[in-house]
Amino acid sequence: MDRTIHDVARLCGTTSRTLRHYDAIGLLPPSRVAGTGYRYYDDDALVRLQRILLLRGLGLALPEVQRVLDSEQDPVTALRAHLDRLRDEQNRLSRQVASVTWTITALENGDPLMAETMFDGFDHTRYQDEVEQRWGAAAYAPGDAWWRALSAVDRETWKRRVTELGAAWVAAAERGTTPGSAEAQDLARRHCAWLASIPGTPGHGTGRPAKEYVLGLGEMYVADPRFAAHYGGEQNATFVRDALRVYAEGNL
Amino acid sequence: MDRTIHDVARLCGTTSRTLRHYDAIGLLPPSRVAGTGYRYYDDDALVRLQRILLLRGLGLALPEVQRVLDSEQDPVTALRAHLDRLRDEQNRLSRQVASVTWTITALENGDPLMAETMFDGFDHTRYQDEVEQRWGAAAYAPGDAWWRALSAVDRETWKRRVTELGAAWVAAAERGTTPGSAEAQDLARRHCAWLASIPGTPGHGTGRPAKEYVLGLGEMYVADPRFAAHYGGEQNATFVRDALRVYAEGNL
C-alpha cells in the first residue's frame, strides 16, 4: 500500500526533493512517518499529489495550490485570477519583444547603443521620474522607445528644434529680458508646445503640458546643474523657470 | 562633479540599494570611494548606469549586461539570443493560457478537477516519464490536455475501448493462451494500435508505437502493481508483456 518517497516521485514524474519540500511547507504531508523518519505515502496522498502537480503545471503558486486544495478558495476563481496575471505577463512580454527587436535593428543601422546624447544632453524623459517624485506630477509610464522609433531625419529635426529653443532662451536671458515680457512668454509658449509633443509628458495628447509638471520642470532646470548648464548657468535657468511659471499660471 | 549615491539613484530612477548591488557584483563600481567608504559617481559612471538600465529594461540578466558593456559580447548577438528566450517564454505562456482556459471551462461544466480516474486507472500518460527513464524511450512532451479536450462522448468511447481491450487480454490469459498464439498476437496488434492513437506516445503519428516504448511498457505492466492489477494480477500482466514482446520484435 504505502510507497516510499522515491517510488511516489517516479510514479508522478517529480523528485523526492520536491516531495520533502511539499512536506516542509505543509502542502503534502506523508500519510505515515515511520519511527526512523522515513516518509510513506498512500493512495490518497498520491491523488493529492496529482492535483498539486496539475495546478502547479497550470502555473499556480504553491500557496495558492494549497488554498484551492484545502477548499479555502474556489478553483475557478483562482484560475481566473491566474489567467489575468498570465495575460499581463503576455502583454509585458510582447512589449519587451518589440523593444528588443527595435533595438536590434537600430544597432544594425549603426545607431549607438544608447540615446544618452539624445536631446544633446537634454533628455526630459530621463528626468520625468524625478520631477514626479519631487513635485508630484501625475503618474505616467514614459520610455525612450518613441525616440528610438523616429527616423534619423526626424531625430535631426527634433534635435535642431531643441537646440534652437535653447539658444533663444539663452539669448533672451543674456539680453536681460524680464520673465513676464512678451518675448519671454512667447518662448514659454513654444517651450510648452514642445513639451506637449513629447510622448510621456503629463498632458501629452491634450495639446498642453500639465501645469504642475511645467512648474516642477522649471524648478529642476534651476536645481539640477545638468539642466542649468544647458541654459548657460543657473542665472539663465532661473530666468527660464520664472518665465515658465508666469506662463503656466496664466495659461495652463 | 561627483554625485552621491542617492543623487545618482534619483537621477536615473533607481535606488541606492541597486547601486550598491551593482558595485558588489562588479557591474558598476563608483568612480571614487572616499576614505569613509562613501561612494561617488562621475559622468562616465552615469553613462554606464544608463546603459545598464536600458539593457536591463530589455530583460537582459545582469551578468549578460556586464558582458555586453565590457565588450566581451556583441550586443546584437546577445539581444538575438535574448529574443529567442523571450519567444520561448511567449510560447510557454500561450500554452499555459490555453490550458488554464480549458480547465476553467471544464470545471464550469461540472467536470472533476482531475482526470485521475481517466482510463479507469490506466493512464499511460502518467507513466510515460517513468517508462522513458527506466527503459530509455525517445523523449517527448505529453500532457493530458488532449484528453480533457475530448468530448464526453469521445471519452466514453475511449474508455470502452480500453475496457474491452483489457477484458480481452484477461480472458486470453485466463484461458491459458500462449504469448505467441495468433489470438495473443492479434490482441498485441490492437494494443499497439491503441497506444499509437494516444498523443504523446513515442511513435504517435507514424501509426505504430516505438518498439522500445512497447517493450518498456510491457515491463512496467509486470513491475508496477497498479498496472498488473488492471490485468488481474502479475501472472496475467506477464502474459501481456510476453505477447507484446513477441509482437514488437516481429512487427515494430
Next chain:
DNA sequence: CTTGACCTTGACGTTACGTCAACGTCTAGC
C-alpha cells in the same frame, strides 16, 4: 555481516534586489 541502494536532516545556491539593524559621517544652524 557486508554491500549498495535508499532514507534522513541541514545547509548553501539560484535572481535582483527590498528591508531592517546597528552604527559612522556630513552639514546646517545655534
Next chain:
DNA sequence: GCTAGACGTTGACGTAACGTCAAGGTCAAG
C-alpha cells in the same frame, strides 16, 4: 564647537521552488 537630522556604510535575512551536495542513519539481499 556642538548637536540634530539627513545620509552613508556593512551585514544579514527574505524572496520561489526547489537542485545539489554533505554527513550519516536504514533497509533488503546475498
